[in-house]
Amino acid sequence: MFDTFVFRLPVWDLTTFCGRIAEDVVSPKGALLLPKGADFAHIEPPGRRNLAATLARQGVDRVAVQERAEQSLDEILDIFRSGTRPSARDERDLFEATLQFVTSYCKDVLFGSPGNIHVFPLLRIGRFLAESVSANPGILLCLVRERPRDYFLLSHSLSVGLLCAFLAHRLFPEQTGVIASAAVGGLLHDIGKQFVPEGILNKPGRLTEGEFALIRRHPEVGEALLKKAGIDDPLVLKIVRHHHEKMDGSGYPDGLEGRSVSMAARIAAVADAYDAITSERSYKKRLPGYKGISEIIASAGNHLDPLVVRTFVSAFGMYPPGTEVELSDGRCGVVAAPGERSILKPRVCLRTDRDGNHYPHPVLVDLAAEKNLFIQRCVSQGGQAENC
Ligand SMILES: [Fe+2]
Ligand SMILES: [Fe+2]
CATH class of the missing domain: 1.10.3210.10 (Hypothetical protein af1432)
Structure with missing residues (x-):
């Protein structure tokens, strides 16, 4: 049901990560900070925060992690x-x-x-x-x-x-x-x-x-x-x-x-x-x-x-996660998370540019940080646009 893949996670995202470390984490001076295979599922959130802080202090920026192959x-x-x-x-x-x-x-x-x-x-x-x-x-x-x-x-x-x-x-x-x-x-x-x-x-x-x-x-x-x-x-x-x-x-x-x-x-x-x-x-x-x-x-x-x-x-927010939206500059995407400062300004994962071309990777935009960008329309599942 779930694939396995390795990716490089920003160190502060370890606070909410549930999986294994894919490669030894070593400080710029060569000290082993976290061994390959360390399982975050068993570390409580406060412990994760401390760990992330320690790694950041040691100058570690990202760590290679592996999501689980399957989840019981x-x-x-x-x-x-x-x-x-x-x-x-x-x-x-x-x-x-x-x-x-x-x-x-x-x-x-x-x-x-x-x-x-x-x-x-x-x-x-x-x-x-x-x-x-x-x-x-x-x-x-x-x-x-x-x-x-x-x-x-x-x-x-x-x-x-x-x-x-x-x-x-x-x-x-x-x-x-x-x-x-x-x-x-x-x-x-x-x-x-x-x-x-x-x-x-x-x-x-x-x-x-x-x-x-x-x-x-x-x-x-x-x-x-x-x-x-x-x-x-x-x-x-x-x-x-x-x-x-x-x-x-x-x-x-x-x-x-x-x-x-x-x-x-x-x-x-x-x-x-x-x-x-x-x-x-x-x-x-x-x-x-x-x-x-x-x-x-x-x-x-x-x-x-x-x-x-x-x-x-x-x-x-006014646009719950999963809502498909078109922004005021014509780009389209899906609401990824509610906005922290405004119910009208969520974080949107953009999929297509203003000409309808798909981005090679989803682009995350926090509308709260974009003064002149707002949601112009919601796109219903059938692809029809509606004024919001
Ligand atoms: Fe009822
Ligand atoms: Fe009910």
């Missing part, structure tokens, strides 16, 4: 724990491998025989998601970008669990218990849907009133199911029951308004809305991430909590 699920977990962002080419594989991993643990738990929920694996998964996004929010940005069409409910649950953990981490960075509860709540938010027939959930046409009423019962059914299974975490239960409540009181099942909806449920509502908008279903097309962002901004205040939306947008 254990190694994928190591990547999450180490906070290493995968290269763009690996992202889809990583999403699929992660989905498989989570599937193996919780497919039966989430969507197995109705009413049969095992609590322990869920808590483990919740902690895993919380640790993952706390260690490396960049991983989250790539994981929620790509998703297979199959197993919609499972990949939706995984994405919402990750997004909930991510938002909880941004809002309450020190509160690991809250982050883990948000992850579990997000993972389980739609568990009540296991009682809704597949034909209704995936119906391409308009739902009848009866079908719609059945779907609207899933938050209460989910909460009852979890209580019966022994889950008593109030944050998890609130997320499951109230993720369809709206700030103006027009949501369900309780028609709660504003702050009477718990913060945990308001977080889940934003995560759920963004993932639903940017997913493909049998009855609707997938919208690109930048349109998902516009839609959640438009819903802030009436449906969604403005603080949570602001948190989401300041982290993702």
Whole structure:
């Protein structure tokens, strides 16, 4: 699934690297600083920073490193724990491998025989998601970008669990218990849907009133199911029951308004809305991430909590990673990472020049550092340009 290749990495990038040293690292004076084969997967981030600082002090500029030939699920977990962002080419594989991993643990738990929920694996998964996004929010940005069409409910649950953990981490960075509860709540938010027939959930046409009423019962059914299974975490239960409540009181099942909806449920509502908008279903097309962002901004205040939306947008930017864009000088590329100073000025990996010629190597441009350069259009997947 992953190729092996050797490349020369700038020394400071070792702080987020997860792989092996490909050649002995020797100081300009000939002292061995780091032996070939040293494995960074087992070095904690503070240790990596110290190592990078030592190498830089010794005058080392770049080191030859080797990415792993293949990654087992254990190694994928190591990547999450180490906070290493995968290269763009690996992202889809990583999403699929992660989905498989989570599937193996919780497919039966989430969507197995109705009413049969095992609590322990869920808590483990919740902690895993919380640790993952706390260690490396960049991983989250790539994981929620790509998703297979199959197993919609499972990949939706995984994405919402990750997004909930991510938002909880941004809002309450020190509160690991809250982050883990948000992850579990997000993972389980739609568990009540296991009682809704597949034909209704995936119906391409308009739902009848009866079908719609059945779907609207899933938050209460989910909460009852979890209580019966022994889950008593109030944050998890609130997320499951109230993720369809709206700030103006027009949501369900309780028609709660504003702050009477718990913060945990308001977080889940934003995560759920963004993932639903940017997913493909049998009855609707997938919208690109930048349109998902516009839609959640438009819903802030009436449906969604403005603080949570602001948190989401300041982290993702107006153009989430993966958005294909055309710059004001005619060059085209794909957003690689959100901007650190402006939500409108991300880092873009350029692919073609203004005449449409492909660059031999991708060129990374930080728009925040380019005063007169801005995103002129987003290019949808079909190649159509749209004014932003
Ligand atoms: Fe739901
Ligand atoms: Fe949902």
